[in-house]
Amino acid sequence: METEIRQTRRLGHFIAGKWEVSSEEFFVRTAPATGTVVAEIALGTYVDVERAVRAARNSFDLGEWPLLTAIERSTVLHRVADLIAMNLEGLAKLDSEEGGKPIRIARDDVRGSIALTRYAAGLALQMHGTTYTNNGPDYMGLIIRQPAGVVGLITPWNFPLLIMCQKLPFALAAGCTVVVKPSEFTTSSTAELVRLYQEAGLPDGVLNLVTGDGRVGQALAEHKEVDVLSFTGSTSTGRKVIEAAKGNLKKLSLELGGKAANVVFSDCDVNGAVEGSVFGAFFNNGECCVSQSRLLIEDSIADGFIGQLISRTNQLSVGNPLDDDIDIGALIHESHLKSVMSHVNDGQSDGARLISGGKRITHGALSSGLFMLPTILDEVKPESTLFQKEIFGPVLSITRFKTLTEAIELANGVDYGLSNSVWSNDINKVLKFSRAVKSGTVYVNTTIDAPVQMPFGGYKSSGLGREMGEAGFEEFTELKSISIRTNRMPISFPPDIGNL
Numbered sequence: 001m002e003t004e005i006r007q008t009r010r011l012g013h014f015i016a017g018k019w020e021v022s023s024e025e026f027f028v029r030t031a032p033a034t035g036t037v038v039a040e041i042a043l044g045t046y047v048d049v050e051r052a053v054r055a056a057r058n059s060f061d062l063g064e065w066p067l068l069t070a071i072e073r074s075t076v077l078h079r080v081a082d083l084i085a086m087n088l089e090g091l092a093k094l095d096s097e098e099g100g101k102p103i104r105i106a107r108d109d110v111r112g113s114i115a116l117t118r119y120a121a122g123l124a125l126q127m128h129g130t131t132y133t134n135n136g137p138d139y140m141g142l143i144i145r146q147p148a149g150v151v152g153l154i155t156p157w158n159f160p161l162l163i164m165c166q167k168l169p170f171a172l173a174a175g176c177t178v179v180v181k182p183s184e185f186t187t188s189s190t191a192e193l194v195r196l197y198q199e200a201g202l203p204d205g206v207l208n209l210v211t212g213d214g215r216v217g218q219a220l221a222e223h224k225e226v227d228v229l230s231f232t233g234s235t236s237t238g239r240k241v242i243e244a245a246k247g248n249l250k251k252l253s254l255e256l257g258g259k260a261a262n263v264v265f266s267d268c269d270v271n272g273a274v275e276g277s278v279f280g281a282f283f284n285n286g287e288c289c290v291s292q293s294r295l296l297i298e299d300s301i302a303d304g305f306i307g308q309l310i311s312r313t314n315q316l317s318v319g320n321p322l323d324d325d326i327d328i329g330a331l332i333h334e335s336h337l338k339s340v341m342s343h344v345n346d347g348q349s350d351g352a353r354l355i356s357g358g359k360r361i362t363h364g365a366l367s368s369g370l371f372m373l374p375t376i377l378d379e380v381k382p383e384s385t386l387f388q389k390e391i392f393g394p395v396l397s398i399t400r401f402k403t404l405t406e407a408i409e410l411a412n413g414v415d416y417g418l419s420n421s422v423w424s425n426d427i428n429k430v431l432k433f434s435r436a437v438k439s440g441t442v443y444v445n446t447t448i449d450a451p452v453q454m455p456f457g458g459y460k461s462s463g464l465g466r467e468m469g470e471a472g473f474e475e476f477t478e479l480k481s482i483s484i485r486t487n488r489m490p491i492s493f494p495p496d497i498g499n500l
């Protein structure tokens with residue numbers, strides 16, 4: 001099945017194996033690059049969430065999916081990976097068109113989604129527990145790992161397919177049943193992914209989709225029959241999810257905002273660090289939770305480094321995201337672009353010096369879309385909003401430091417703790433930095449670079465729990481301790497340990 005881009009797509013829920021596209025209300029999505037309507041998304045309600053959770057609950061409690069053998073679940077996931085590969089170009093176009101991301105990045109997202117699905121298929125086979133036989137001859141302890149139950153998955157707009165694949169195949173591999181809720185701004189690739197799962201033979205009710213806005217997410221987070229909720233989005237929405245989830249104390253995995261530092265020491269490979277700084281700041285239009293949006297540069301090399309950085313940034317092409325040779329596409333929606341521009345303006349009022357970009361593109365072929373130039377500001381003070389807040393656009397702020405201690409303090413001097421990069425050829429410095437920095441990921445002489453086996457998640461306000469890797473899989477499981485007495489009951493409590 002090849003995904004087709006039609007002029008306007010109408011998308012709705014998939015509940016208990018049936019597609020439903022009728023709704024009283026639709027969210028109209030326009031392509032951020034052109035302003036043309038590309039999709040109409042059914043705005044789901046509390047009742048739709050109720051029906052979807054019921055379908056997932058029945059499939060978990062009464063259905064076959066959790067009881068299948070690991071090889072059977074793994075086979076379905078491998079089939080899905082094959083289907084994603086067959087639909088690579090169509091899926092990439094959906095995310096590029098709706099999300100404004102460069103098509104080359106969208107293709108990489110699809111390749112990443114295939115890798116994640118295959119990796120999860122492998123983990124299904126690895127699911128196992130532990131046995132203790134060292135507590136006396138009459139006792140055996142079994143620790144078994146089981147699927148956690150009904151899972152809700154809520155995703156943001158910046159990597160719609162990829163982030164869904166950081167969650168969904170892992171939950172299914174564990175034997176859970178699922179209700180997914182993609183961002184209303186980028187629903188199409190998730191709807192297509194659900195179709196591919198259907199085509200791969202996933203039983204009805206195991207995977208359900210409710211489309212819509214935050215009200216759907218809120219209802220899913222509140223629902224008492226949802227056992228695990230895995231959410232990716234902003235820290236402010238993450239706080240609402242914690243509040244909503246407290247009714248049944250569901251297990252939460254929260255992948256939230258970031259404000260990463262890219263720390264460049266004078267003893268690094270300068271050309272590599274310049275390239276990494278530009279990539280880290282402007283990859284995916286800077287709309288990336290791990291955007292390296294703060295460049296911390298050692299004072300002794302700062303002037304030359306910044307000169308190279310500006311020249312390299314000036315080579316980036318801004319344009320229609322569906323064009324193959326574009327580096328920076330369109331921002332997600334009008335109010336987001338306005339918020340990014342206001343951070344750039346406020347930053348200058350706070351004393352930062354604009355040294356590149358800083359403008360929305362309002363003339364020529366790109367004027368009907370949401371485009372801005374990649375932007376760099378120097379002399380950014382650590383206490384300023386530019387340094388502290390997640391801006392989530394193509395904006396890089398520069399702050400200088402003199403010592404390793406100062407670099408660590410600056411890197412840690414924000415509320416977030418998702419990722420940081422360090423560039424140095426001194427292994428002692430690199431290890432000291434990596435151990436001291438409070439973030440779930442540290443990139444050394446590289447940036448935004450994470451194979452599927454590496455767990456991903458945040459310290460501090462960047463979230464709870466981990467995605468990907470074995471740790472990501474375990475988020476969708478529960479441990480159960482089974483104590484077996486083979487001969488007699490213990491007669492004293494606590495057990496008599498004699499003269500020990």
Ligand code: NAD
Nearest residue numbers: 155156157182183213214217218233234237255256257289
């Ligand atoms: P968002 O928080 O606005 O929305 C995320 C999702 O939550 C959407 O599907 C939205 O409809 C839903 N939602 C909105 N209100 C809700 C509520 N009250 N309860 C439950 N769900 C609700 O985030 P966004 O603007 O879509 O995405 C950008 C943010 O996501 C940034 O802060 C970025 O750093 C973060 N992000 C984090 C990671 C990570 O892995 N840590 C990855 C990508 C994006």
